[in-house]
Amino acid sequence: MNETRDTVRQAVVLVSAIVAVVGAFIGSGAAGGTPIQDAAGGALAADATPIAPGGPxxxxxxxxxxxxxxYAVWQSLPKQRADERQRRLGxxxxxxxxxxxxxxxxIQFGFLAASVxxxxxxxxxxxxAFRITLASRPKNLVETIVADGTVGLYLGWVCVATAANITALLVASGFRGFGLGADAWAVVIVAVAGLVGVLVAIRGNGRLAPAVSLSWGLAWVAVARLTGDLLSAPAGIAAIVAVVVVVFVTVALRIRNSRSAGSPKVVSA
Structure with missing residues (x-):
């Protein structure tokens, strides 16, 4: 019975990965569709809101x-079928x-409100998923990269994407900011994103992957605001400060925990 459930789980993860990649291919516009940045009336374009990241x-x-x-391929191998960690993570x-x-x-169908x-x-x-990876250590370097590393990168980027998506909906809906200007709101939202990055670093004991992708996203917010079509020096500077703080806290925690733990055989991502 357990073997059947494990096989079903492995198949579900593999099929889900294929569906997501096909969807991403279509969403990129490579199949002739509308690129994400141009869909939904351009609400997610690099110059649509003060915290939209630059295209790159x-x-x-x-x-x-x-x-x-x-990960989908690796977890589908027989050796991972009854692995307790993959049972919880799959x-x-x-x-x-x-x-x-x-x-x-x-987004492709223009349902911006539903996207939030x-x-x-x-x-x-x-x-x-991130909490599951924190609950137990990966068994080897491959698992560290494809499971912990991937989940971390995914989480860090989606933190930035969520903030940008919510802001895009507010702007498209005509939100006026309760009297605060766009620059002030941008600084607040970027600060919140930076705070989330710090909290993830603390909870993850200096996990690098979330910090890398979250900092990457905020760095491109800074580039877009300081050099793009929609200029905002306050938002750009706030994004730079957030990146510095997130990286500093993550590295400091990483060094501290490495020293206290000695030299573990498998280093978490």
Missing amino acids: AFAIWTPIYAGLLA YPIAVSLILNAAWILS PIIAGLLVVLVW
Whole structure:
């Protein structure tokens, strides 16, 4: 009975990964569709809101999708079938993949309002998966990269994407900011994103992957605001400060925990 359940789980993760990658291919516009940044009336374009990342930021999806595909294949191997860690991690990753595809569809069909609860749900699921990776150590370097590393990159980027998505909906809905200017709101939202990065670093004892992708996203927010079509020096400077703080806290915690733990055989991502 357990073997059947494990086989089903492995198949679900693998199929979900294929669905998500196909959805990403369509969403990129490579199949003749509308690129995400141009869909939904351009609400997610690099110059649509003060915290929209610059276009090159989305290159982070390449290692994320590569990691997700690698994990889907790796976890489907017989050796991982009855692995307790994969039993707990498999379905959260599968759900995140389906939500990812659903988010792309919502944007492609112009349902910007629907995209926010979807990406919020994706963020919650990734927090769940991240907590699972924290509960036990990976067994080897391969698992560290394809499981822990991929989940971390995925989580860090989706933190930034969620903030950008919510802001895009507010701007598209005509939100006036209760008297605060766009620059002030941008600084507040970037500060919140930076705080989330610090909390993830603390909870993850200096995990590098979430900090890398979250900092990558915020760095491209800074580039877009300081050199792009929608200029905002306050937002750009706030994003730079957030990146510095997140990286500093993550590295400091990483060094401290490495020293206190000695030299573990497998280093978590």
